[in-house]
Amino acid sequence: MQLFLTVKAWTYHYNIDINVDWKTARQWCQKNYTDMVAIQNHAEVEHLNQLLPFNKAYYWIGIRKIDGYWTWIGTNKRLDPEAANWAENEPNNKGSGQDCVEIYIKRSKETAKWNDEKCSKKKATVCYLASCSKESCSEHAECVETIGSYKCQCLPGFIGPRCEEVVQCRPIENPQQGFVTCDGDFGVFNFNSSCQFHCGTGFKLEGAQRLRCLASGHWDNALPSCQAVQCLPITDASDGWSMNCTHPLSIHSFNSSCEFKCEEGFELKGSNTTWCDQTGHWTHKPPTCQAVACDPLETPAKSHLTCDDPLGKFSFRSSCITTCEEGYTLRGETTITCLSDGNWSAPSPVCEVIRCDALESGQHGSLHCQDPLGKFSYGSLCWLECGAGFTLNGSNFTSCISQGKWSHEFPVCQGILKLSILFDATVGLTKETIDTLFVSQSF
Structure with a gap:
C-alpha cells in the first residue's frame, strides 16, 4: 500500500506493503518522488511520528555514514549535531557495517528516535516530495523545506522574500586630494x-x-x-641665515616653501629657496652665509698695516690701522673698515715724507743741501757758505727732522770789516742800540 500525507506544499510518502533494503528504498523514492526523507529538526520528527503508521520493521530515512560522517544524501550535508535524534547509546555500529539509519515510528520505547543499522536490512520506506522548485527562490538563496511550506534562506549579502535583492553599502566619494x-x-x-x-x-x-x-x-x-607628505623641519639659522616659510597645506608638508636670507654683511652660498617635494624631501639643502669680502689691502710704502679680522681676512667688520714710519706722515684715514656692501669705509691711505720749510741762502751766502728723500724733506742736510769778506754767524749745518722742523736755526753771513768798526762804535752805547746796529749789518 502506497500512501502520502500532504501538509501544504511539502508531502510525505511511504510504502508499508513491502520492506526493502536501504538502497532499494531510496531508488523507489527517487523514482516516484524527490528522495528519501531528510529530517531537519525535532519538530519534523514529531510530525512524522504522528502521521506514519506503525511498522514492526520501522522505516528507513535518508541519512548514511559517508567517509566517517553521517550525511543527508539528498542534500549531501553533514548532520548538524543539534538536529541529531539518536536513541540512547546510539549510534553504536553494533556488529560493524551499520552505515544506514532507521527511525522508531510509534515504538513504545524511545519513540521517533534514530538507530544505526546495516543497509541490507529490510524496512519500510518513507519519502518526501519537495515543495521547493527553481522558481521558489533566487539563485542567491537555498530553498529550505519546512513542514507545510518552504523558506528561502538567503546567502550572505542578499535579502528579500526570494533573496533577489543585494545588500548595499553606503556610497563612497573621492577623498580630498x-x-x-x-x-x-x-x-x-x-x-x-x-x-x-x-x-x-x-x-x-x-x-x-x-x-x-x-x-x-x-x-x-x-x-x-x-x-x-611631510618633510623634516628645517633647523633655524645656525649659519647666519634666517628663513621665511609658507605652508599652503600644512606645516613642513608637500608644497611648503622656505626662502633664506642672510644677515647684513653676509652673502648667501647655495639656493635661496627650497620646496618640500612629493617624496618628502626638500629640493635644496639649507645654504650657508659667508661674510662679504672687501678687496685685499696692500701695505702702503713706508708704513705698517695692522688688521683685526673677526670674520675672515679683509672681510665684513675687518678693521685695519695704518701707521707710518718715522719721517713720514699719513695722508688719509688712519683706520678703515670693511663695510656690508664689500667696500672699504675710505680709500687706502698713503705715507708721505715730511717736509721742512724752505731755506734761503741770503745775498752773500751759498746754500748747499743733500736731499735723499726730496728737497727740504725728512733727512735733508743743508749748510751755508759765505762769500769773501763775510763770515758765518750760527751753526754751519742743519737737518730736517721728523717733526718737520730744522734741527738748528739757519746761520747768516756777516761782513767782517764793518763788524770791527761797529765794535769800536759801540763803546758807551746801550744794548738796544748795539743790537740794532748788528742787525742792520747782517745778511
Whole structure:
C-alpha cells in the first residue's frame, strides 16, 4: 500500500506493503518522488511520528555514514549535531557495517528516535516530495523545506522574500586630494564589491587602501584619507641665515616653501629657496652665509698695516690701522673698515715724507743741501757758505727732522770789516742800540 500525507506544499510518502533494503528504498523514492526523507529538526520528527503508521520493521530515512560522517544524501550535508535524534547509546555500529539509519515510528520505547543499522536490512520506506522548485527562490538563496511550506534562506549579502535583492553599502566619494575606483560582481557599492583608493602627487594614504562591502551592509574598514607628505623641519639659522616659510597645506608638508636670507654683511652660498617635494624631501639643502669680502689691502710704502679680522681676512667688520714710519706722515684715514656692501669705509691711505720749510741762502751766502728723500724733506742736510769778506754767524749745518722742523736755526753771513768798526762804535752805547746796529749789518 502506497500512501502520502500532504501538509501544504511539502508531502510525505511511504510504502508499508513491502520492506526493502536501504538502497532499494531510496531508488523507489527517487523514482516516484524527490528522495528519501531528510529530517531537519525535532519538530519534523514529531510530525512524522504522528502521521506514519506503525511498522514492526520501522522505516528507513535518508541519512548514511559517508567517509566517517553521517550525511543527508539528498542534500549531501553533514548532520548538524543539534538536529541529531539518536536513541540512547546510539549510534553504536553494533556488529560493524551499520552505515544506514532507521527511525522508531510509534515504538513504545524511545519513540521517533534514530538507530544505526546495516543497509541490507529490510524496512519500510518513507519519502518526501519537495515543495521547493527553481522558481521558489533566487539563485542567491537555498530553498529550505519546512513542514507545510518552504523558506528561502538567503546567502550572505542578499535579502528579500526570494533573496533577489543585494545588500548595499553606503556610497563612497573621492577623498580630498585623491580618487577611488570601485567594482563588484553585484554592482558598485553592493555586497562583495570593493573600492581601491589612490592619492594625488604629494599625498599619501592614511588607512586601508582597499575596502570591501560586507554582508551586513557596512564597509570592512573606515574610510581612508589622503594626507600631505611631510618633510623634516628645517633647523633655524645656525649659519647666519634666517628663513621665511609658507605652508599652503600644512606645516613642513608637500608644497611648503622656505626662502633664506642672510644677515647684513653676509652673502648667501647655495639656493635661496627650497620646496618640500612629493617624496618628502626638500629640493635644496639649507645654504650657508659667508661674510662679504672687501678687496685685499696692500701695505702702503713706508708704513705698517695692522688688521683685526673677526670674520675672515679683509672681510665684513675687518678693521685695519695704518701707521707710518718715522719721517713720514699719513695722508688719509688712519683706520678703515670693511663695510656690508664689500667696500672699504675710505680709500687706502698713503705715507708721505715730511717736509721742512724752505731755506734761503741770503745775498752773500751759498746754500748747499743733500736731499735723499726730496728737497727740504725728512733727512735733508743743508749748510751755508759765505762769500769773501763775510763770515758765518750760527751753526754751519742743519737737518730736517721728523717733526718737520730744522734741527738748528739757519746761520747768516756777516761782513767782517764793518763788524770791527761797529765794535769800536759801540763803546758807551746801550744794548738796544748795539743790537740794532748788528742787525742792520747782517745778511
